[in-house]
Amino acid sequence: MTSLPTAVDAAATPEEGTRAAVEDDTTYRALVARLSRQSVDKHFDAYADVDWDAPDHRIDPTDPRWVHALGDPLVDTDWFAALPAADQARLGLNLVVVRMKLGLQFENVLQRGLLDYAIDLANNDPEFRYAYHEIIEEGHHTLMFQEFINRSEIDTRGLGRAELTAARAVVLAARCFPELFFFFVLGGEDPIDYVQRRSLRGQAELPPLLERIMRIHVTEEARHLSFARHHLKRAVPALGPVRRTALSVALPGVLGVMSWMMLGVPSEVVRAFHVPRTALLQARRANPQARADAVRKVRELADELGLVGPIPRVLWQVAGLV
Numbered sequence: 001m002t003s004l005p006t007a008v009d010a011a012a013t014p015e016e017g018t019r020a021a022v023e024d025d026t027t028y029r030a031l032v033a034r035l036s037r038q039s040v041d042k043h044f045d046a047y048a049d050v051d052w053d054a055p056d057h058r059i060d061p062t063d064p065r066w067v068h069a070l071g072d073p074l075v076d077t078d079w080f081a082a083l084p085a086a087d088q089a090r091l092g093l094n095l096v097v098v099r100m101k102l103g104l105q106f107e108n109v110l111q112r113g114l115l116d117y118a119i120d121l122a123n124n125d126p127e128f129r130y131a132y133h134e135i136i137e138e139g140h141h142t143l144m145f146q147e148f149i150n151r152s153e154i155d156t157r158g159l160g161r162a163e164l165t166a167a168r169a170v171v172l173a174a175r176c177f178p179e180l181f182f183f184f185v186l187g188g189e190d191p192i193d194y195v196q197r198r199s200l201r202g203q204a205e206l207p208p209l210l211e212r213i214m215r216i217h218v219t220e221e222a223r224h225l226s227f228a229r230h231h232l233k234r235a236v237p238a239l240g241p242v243r244r245t246a247l248s249v250a251l252p253g254v255l256g257v258m259s260w261m262m263l264g265v266p267s268e269v270v271r272a273f274h275v276p277r278t279a280l281l282q283a284r285r286a287n288p289q290a291r292a293d294a295v296r297k298v299r300e301l302a303d304e305l306g307l308v309g310p311i312p313r314v315l316w317q318v319a320g321l322v
């Protein structure tokens with residue numbers, strides 16, 4: 001039995017309320033069990049399912065296909081257009097590599113948080129099995145990303161020490177304030193998923209190794225996103241007024257930071273390639289809605305759950321996410 005409280009219509013009679021709660025609980029447990037089964041039916045191993053040594057999987061830093069791999073607006077700037085072709089390809093590969101490092105660091109935090117969340121779950125709670133499937137899948141994603149980084153021979157660091165230390169608070173939230181943690185999860189997974197799906201759908205030809213990694217990733221992330229969303233739909237309506245207010249005020253900040261991290265031009269790339277401020281501004285102005293589009297689904301979920309009142313709405317605007 002899950003430890004989560006269940007939302008009950010205040011106007012319902014006790015019997016109706018109890019029945020609705022049982023039905024709600026049964027539906028949720030069935031959904032989580034289905035996600036767990038899907039994790040068994042369709043899952044990938046970082047080494048068995050990626051042919052790392054295939055000739056066309058070799059990472060060539062001069063391959064022009066890196067330029068449009070992630071659809072980054074920086075590659076559409078005048079500054080970028082003036083670079084020699086070899087530098088353009090190298091910068092494109094650097095963007096991919098640094099984003100993979102940030103992605104695996106995010107997944108590390110997510111795994112630690114899920115482990116902490118699962119330790120409190122009761123016997124027979126279907127969330128326990130599902131959480132472990134997700135932790136294992138994220139482990140394989142991390143192995144894929146790190147193997148790609150190693151083979152690129154680009155020595156990226158990703159997050160700084162202060163940011164990695166601050167991430168410990170997120171792990172703590174998984175146990176103390178799971179609703180905030182699962183919104184953090186969506187804040188990282190939704191923008192990555194958005195960028196990867198856009199690249200896979202786009203016209204630009206992708207290097208086959210990157211395409212393979214992204215296809216594996218979006219397939220498994222669909223389950224992770226589904227779990228986080230359903231968990232929140234069930235848990236948030238049962239929150240008391242203090243936690244609900246805290247969550248609604250914290251969300252624009254959490255998603256603002258996450259979308260900057262996942263979509264902004266990483267500072268490592270800015271430093272390594274001496275990207276001028278004018279190019280960064282041009283890239284930002286070319287699509288001012290980029291971050292808002294990437295977190296649109298999370299914002300709509302927050303709205304649906306009644307977390308975007310008048311004051312939070314201003315905060316969403318200040319964070320540039322509307």
Ligand SMILES: [Fe+2]
Pocket residue numbers: 107137138141217221
């Ligand atoms: Fe992942």
Ligand SMILES: [Fe+2]
Pocket residue numbers: 138189220221224
């Ligand atoms: Fe995930």
